[in-house]
Amino acid sequence: MRGRRSPLVEERAAAGGTRLETTPRAAARDVSGPCHTPIMSTQTPSAAPAEPASPHAVAAHALEAVVGIDEAIASLQAMRAHLMAGLARMAVDDALETRTDQRLALREVAAELATRQRRSDRTLEAELGGAMVDVAHWPATVRAWGDARIHRGHLHVIAEVGLPLQDPAARAAFEAALLPHAERMAPGRLRRLARRELEQHLAEPLVERHRTGREQRGISVTDIDDGMSVLRATIPTLLAHGIADRLTRIARTAPADDPRTVDQRRADALCDLLLTGDATGSGIEGIRAEVSVVIPATALLAAGSSADAEAASHADTIAPRLLGGSLVDAATVRDLAATSPGWSRLFTDPLRGHVIATDSYQPTAGMRRLLRHRDQTCRFPGCGASAHRTDVDHTIGWAEGGSTSLGNLAHLCRRHHTLKGATRWRLEQPEPGTLHWTSPTGRTYTDEPTPTGPRFTEREHHRARARTRGPEPWHGPPPPADAPPLPF
Secondary structure, eight states, X not given: OOOOOOOOEEEEOTTTOEEEEEOOHHHHHOTXXXXXXXXXXXXXXXXXXXXXXXXXXXXXXXXXXXXXXXXXXXXXXXXXXXXXXXXXXXXXXXXXXXXXXXXXXXXXXXXXXXXXXTOOXXXXXXXXXXXXXXXXXXXXHHHHHHTXXXXXXXXXXXXXXXXXXXXXXXXXXXXXXXXXXHTTSOHHHHHHHHHHHHHTTOOSOHHHHHHHHGGGOEEEEXXXXXXXXXXXXXXXXXXXXXXXXXXXXXXXXXXXXXXXXHHHHHHHHHHHHHHHXXXXXXXXXXXXXXXOEEOOGGGGOOSOSHHHHHHHTTGGGSOOEETTSXXXXXXXXXXXHHTOSOOOOEEEOTTTOOXXXXXXXXXXHHHHHHHHHHHOBOOSTTOOOBGGGSEEEESSOGGGTOOSSGGGEEEEOHHXXXXXXXXXXXXXXXETXXXXXXXXXXXXXXXXXXXXXXXXXXXXXXXHHHHHHOSOXXXXXXXXXXXXXXXX
């Protein structure tokens, strides 16, 4: 795959004769070669200093440099797509030869890439599959991408809108009709044109396509900053616009002195309707599910006495959070705690911040709860699946003599539980909570539990004192000789 040559941009500074040479040569000229980064070179002028460049000339040169760099990036992205497609194809071919699951073969490669790059293996698996489809189904579009005649957004539009086309001839005709337009317009405008063009190549009527599309309906939640989350729903278009219209009508019934914006009133109405069935209610009143929240004690103090007020003033500095790690503001937690039927204490290691114990009456249930609070998520590096939705796995299998103990148990989601047992990935737990994953290529990746409690560090003067005087003597009573060992 070869791309077109990127322009050479040079900017000579007025005072020192410094030249910024932006040369994405290899990326724009031949994406199969190494990538050259921008070069900063200093030259001593042999003649009189150049005239100072005007701000407009500097801006013009900077714009040209950005365009050249973006062209190089597009070429490199297309090269990466080819390489990813090749990796995926080799994994699938190996699976066909050994008669193993093709999805597990892709998952094995994705896990290796993800741990090397500190990314999600689900994301990498999707990229592997997407690259294989893009290169196979839309070859002319990928070539145009490599030539920097279009960008990745154009490819996404063509591939996404053209997804219903299963006939190779129809895909080729659809692609040929859109590529000339993609070179002249932005992806947003291309999408509208692509939808109209799609109707010319579809043999299946809209009714049948809608019936198929309905199978993809669902919801998802994405946590963002400041204790907020994004709720997404994939539902039929008619219902989506109907819901939006009803929320807008409810928002417009608010009194004139309501300080909330229209968007805020719509969001509040959505929460109230879903959780209480009443658009004028309070959404938090409808929360009846069991929610585990790690709450600093100071977050629950009311500003009664002066001491309580001083302690409560620090509540927001150590914010409460859900078990999965999502932050929750202290006021909301106090409202939830007021109606909670019971309390559980969590004891954390003051040096490492890991949970080491929790109250329990039944040992088996207590071990599960302790593991859930220790792990919080699936323990494969980079996986964020909540421990509530994962399996408690024996690191050394029960059939192989592994014990049911805290040092041999960890939470794995079904995806990575299968990866451990059905692929060449291997797992060890040298100490409780510390997991060592070994990839098929022999690389080892360590996953530590996410700290839950505060960490305490030794001050420098204490460390210096310990180095000069040794440890402080212990004057307390010795532990009883018959004291049972701690279970962790």
